[in-house]
Amino acid sequence: MSPHAAGGGDPAAAHHHPSHENALGELFLPDRTDTLNLNLVKAPPACLDYVIIHELCHIKVRHHGPDFWRMVSRYRPDYLSERRQLKHYT
Numbered sequence: 688m689s690p691h692a693a694g695g696g697d698p699a700a701a702h703h704h705p706s707h708e709n710a711l712g713e714l715f716l717p718d719r720t721d722t723l724n725l726n727l728v729k730a731p732p733a734c735l736d737y738v739i740i741h742e743l744c745h746i747k748v749r750h751h752g753p754d755f756w757r758m759v760s761r762y763r764p765d766y767l768s769e770r771r772q773l774k775h776y777t
């Protein structure tokens with residue numbers, strides 16, 4: 688089975704965030720309670736847009752593989768710098 692086939696295992700477990708993203712919360716995932724780190728209200732709006740897009744992309748792609756980041760970059764071409772800035776707020 689190719690590593691891109693997302694079959695098998697617990698989808699929640701497959702959604703593993705790197706440590707610097709742990710505090711971002713999970714929005715809109717049907718199997719999760721909506722949570723959002725309130726520190727994020729201090730972050731620049733562009734960073735918040737990135738957080739929303741990140742979580743929305745997880746509706747389609749539940750992991751952080753290349754497919755996921757390709758989708759994020761389609762909506763947030765500067766997501767790498769937005770992600771970097773976010774570290775100061777989480």
Ligand SMILES: [Zn+2]
Nearest residue numbers: 704741745751
């Ligand atoms: Zn994620």
